[in-house]
Amino acid sequence: MSKTYSKTRILVECALMIAIGTVLSNIKFFTMPNGGSITLLSMLPFVLVSFRHGAKWGLFTGFVNACLQMIMGFYPPPASTFLYFLGEVLLDYVLAFMALGLAELFARPFKNRTVGVAVGTFAAGFLRFMCSFLSGVLVWGNLNDGLAAWTYSLTYNGSYMLPETLLTMVAAVLLCRVAPQIFDRQAR
Numbered sequence: 001m002s003k004t005y006s007k008t009r010i011l012v013e014c015a016l017m018i019a020i021g022t023v024l025s026n027i028k029f030f031t032m033p034n035g036g037s038i039t040l041l042s043m044l045p046f047v048l049v050s051f052r053h054g055a056k057w058g059l060f061t062g063f064v065n066a067c068l069q070m071i072m073g074f075y076p077p078p079a080s081t082f083l084y085f086l087g088e089v090l091l092d093y094v095l096a097f098m099a100l101g102l103a104e105l106f107a108r109p110f111k112n113r114t115v116g117v118a119v120g121t122f123a124a125g126f127l128r129f130m131c132s133f134l135s136g137v138l139v140w141g142n143l144n145d146g147l148a149a150w151t152y153s154l155t156y157n158g159s160y161m162l163p164e165t166l167l168t169m170v171a172a173v174l175l176c177r178v179a180p181q182i183f184d185r186q187a188r
Helices: 003-025 044-053 055-073 082-107 113-138 149-178
Strands: 028-031 037-039
Touching: 003 044, 003 055, 037 149, 044 055, 044 082, 044 113, 044 149, 055 082, 082 113, 113 149
Parallel strands: none
Antiparallel strands: 028 037
């Protein structure tokens, strides 16, 4: 297979995963009042890209998805300063979605592929949670209803990110058990 054909194939697959992730992100079981929701496995396509093509392609796909998500549903920052705006863009979108592309890195140390998929998926979801948590503390801290910003952010973001991450991890493990070839690194 030629190198051009291989890269084109990977780009097409990444574009399809972004499209699937976008559709799944609009199927919501629960939506929080200030953003965030539990969706129908919207993180799974991005984790799959990471497992199939590595962190480089996973990060790229996450970045493109972040740009698309900002275009489709961007909310103004709580303050008018550029620093708050930049923090929101980076933490709520760019870094949060790019974190999903690191799943394969966390799975590498495990010889058992299913365990690696579980750990990698959970770790990537946890990194996405940490981005949301930091955004809640640093950018959205003024919405805390009298609580400390870190307590409010932990509770608010944990209430939807933990179930979303666990659902994605369970789905990834089940998919790995039923069709392990989907998680195989693709030749380059």
